Amino acid sequence: MLTRLELAKDWVRDSGNFLKENITAPLEITEKTRYDDLVTNFDQEVQEQLVQKIHHHFPNDAILAEEDQEKQSYDDKTPHLWVIDPIDGTTNFIVQKDNFAIMVAYYEFGVGKFGLILDVMQDKLYWCDSHKAFCNQRELVMKEASLAHSLLGVNSYMYRTNYSGLLDLSQHTLGVRIIGSAGISYGQLLDGKIVAYFSNLQPWDYAAGSIIADRIGYVTMTLAGEMPQLNCREKVFTAPAKLISEIQKYIRN
Amino acid sequence: MLTRLELAKDWVRDSGNFLKENITAPLEITEKTRYDDLVTNFDQEVQEQLVQKIHHHFPNDAILAEEDQEKQSYDDKTPHLWVIDPIDGTTNFIVQKDNFAIMVAYYEFGVGKFGLILDVMQDKLYWCDSHKAFCNQRELVMKEASLAHSLLGVNSYMYRTNYSGLLDLSQHTLGVRIIGSAGISYGQLLDGKIVAYFSNLQPWDYAAGSIIADRIGYVTMTLAGEMPQLNCREKVFTAPAKLISEIQKYIRN
Incomplete structure (x- = not known):
């Protein structure tokens, strides 16, 4: 079966x-x-x-x-x-x-x-x-890369309004890419084309991506550092576990 | 020969x-x-x-x-x-x-x-x-579309700083996409995936795209409404000829 x-x-x-x-x-x-x-x-x-x-x-x-x-x-x-x-x-x-x-x-x-x-x-x-x-x-395996030599996938509103310091964070990277689809952005993340993805997402936008990314060393959390709850829209990001503390230096709540 | x-x-x-x-x-x-x-x-x-x-x-x-x-x-x-x-x-x-x-x-x-x-x-x-x-x-043929039902390709800096009103313009569309390559953005334009492309470009960034796009009804000009000069970096955009006057309503100099 x-x-x-x-x-x-x-x-x-x-x-x-x-x-x-x-x-x-x-x-x-x-x-x-x-x-x-x-x-x-x-x-x-x-x-x-x-x-x-x-x-x-x-x-x-x-x-x-x-x-x-x-x-x-x-x-x-x-x-x-x-x-x-x-x-x-x-x-x-x-x-x-x-x-x-x-x-x-x-x-x-x-x-x-x-x-x-x-x-x-x-x-x-x-x-x-x-x-x-x-x-x-x-x-899939995670591509090792520093924040400074990587690109971020972002939500256009959160980027341009520097939401929680996302624009500040982006300025310590090689720049941002805006694709307009969480699924395609998670694909870019899994392919190593972006190092992290930040957006304002419903559970069905991040569920599959967060599970797949978990298997190769990425972590998904809210900008406040909590586990997302699968019951509402939240500002979440997915990034390599080993870059979380560096990312959180730039993220304000 | x-x-x-x-x-x-x-x-x-x-x-x-x-x-x-x-x-x-x-x-x-x-x-x-x-x-x-x-x-x-x-x-x-x-x-x-x-x-x-x-x-x-x-x-x-x-x-x-x-x-x-x-x-x-x-x-x-x-x-x-x-x-x-x-x-x-x-x-x-x-x-x-x-x-x-x-x-x-x-x-x-x-x-x-x-x-x-x-x-x-x-x-x-x-x-x-x-x-x-x-x-x-x-x-290639131009895909007919109104600004309100289209996406814009933009430069991240010009978008987030509302350079010449570009952010205002984008809010009369379905949103922006940021790809990080003029050539790939011109490809999206020629495929009808974005309706117009705005960036701060050197001649080699827009030369080929502007010539190809011209053949199917697009116009390339500076934000000030001039012909680009092939001798310096300029803020230029390429858009369908029939949308230029609508776009220029939002663009400030």
């Missing part, structure tokens, strides 16, 4: 192929909280594909999914929890037809068991089991 | 293959004007490859190249002028091993005849002749 991880890899790949096949299809675009917070019929369709498959195979598992109108709250007493972002980087999906990701994470009693990030247009599936992390078949 | 354009396409492809073959080779990195203005032995090597080939085939042509220590000044009386950026996005080349470009432009009496931008790691050659623009074999 296939494991949840094996099934999830197939499901994410299937939904990625569905999006690629429909990449030029007309979109129904709806504004959510504001004019630049968009959702399409494809976000909803991909979420439904994933949710139906989980329900079919694991009817007792809980699901926290971005496009659900009413979201239940989960904690470390939930035995089986899936966290789903059907299309991360919806604006990129709409405007660029590129630089978006499907993300799925799975927790047991609050412990991340696996994560999956599919960079759909580049055909790159970042994933991990309980021990190791991979991009497609290639095992 | 092969034309300058046909030769230049081969030369740029050859240098791109050279960089890809050496992408994991150790780098000799030197600081130019400041700690984050870097050059490598490969910038110099690629420049030499291109300059030697131009000199060999067209000994009377003039060359303006980024890594030359002393640069002659050229104007619209120069009959044959090549403008070369051997590696655009050198920081990305060093840190990311991705998101860098080789760029070549060619002018006769100040008129751009062709431009070439090779996104080395994606194997995408953006180029034009005197009439049409292409990505590899595919003819």
Whole structure:
């Protein structure tokens, strides 16, 4: 019998192929909280594909999914929890037809068991089991680099307003990159293209990335230095464990 | 006999293959004007490859190249002028091993005849002749889009300091993307992934992109609304001709 991880890899790949096949299809675009917070019929369709498959195979598992109108709250007493972002980087999906990701994470009693990030247009599936992390078949390792010789992935608002000192921090690096998708930014982190990623994220934005990155020595925490709670939007960052204390020198609360 | 354009396409492809073959080779990195203005032995090597080939085939042509220590000044009386950026996005080349470009432009009496931008790691050659623009074999056309439904490519400093009102402008769009390479940003522009690109650029940063973009309806000008002069660093932007007046409503001098 296939494991949840094996099934999830197939499901994410299937939904990625569905999006690629429909990449030029007309979109129904709806504004959510504001004019630049968009959702399409494809976000909803991909979420439904994933949710139906989980329900079919694991009817007792809980699901926290971005496009659900009413979201239940989960904690470390939930035995089986899936966290789903059907299309991360919806604006990129709409405007660029590129630089978006499907993300799925799975927790047991609050412990991340696996994560999956599919960079759909580049055909790159970042994933991990309980021990190791991979991009497609290639095992990932952390690239050693000092802050001074690295780039940061940032959220544009937090960068330009020097939120908690993020701009100050960036000036001790080679600069910032702004991609517009947490999933693609986590992919860049896992590939060693950025050394750390800072943004204002919902659980489904960081769940998969934080679990995969954990396997190769990264830590995910809030700017206040706490564990993120999987129940609200928080300012979080993911960075190599050995750079945390240097980063925290620049971060103000 | 092969034309300058046909030769230049081969030369740029050859240098791109050279960089890809050496992408994991150790780098000799030197600081130019400041700690984050870097050059490598490969910038110099690629420049030499291109300059030697131009000199060999067209000994009377003039060359303006980024890594030359002393640069002659050229104007619209120069009959044959090549403008070369051997590696655009050198920081990305060093840190990311991705998101860098080789760029070549060619002018006769100040008129751009062709431009070439090779996104080395994606194997995408953006180029034009005197009439049409292409990505590899595919003819490019401008994607019609309003400012409000588009993304901007920006320079991080000009964005966060609201230089000339650029941040204000960005707030009438779906947001900004920061890539760290003019060549890759021009590629995104030509692909319709960003609607306009704003940065503080040297002639070799915008020469090829502005010529290629011109063929499908984009205009390149300084923030002051002048033609850029090919003789100094200037704040320039490239945007669809039909959006210039709307953009200029937000740009202050």
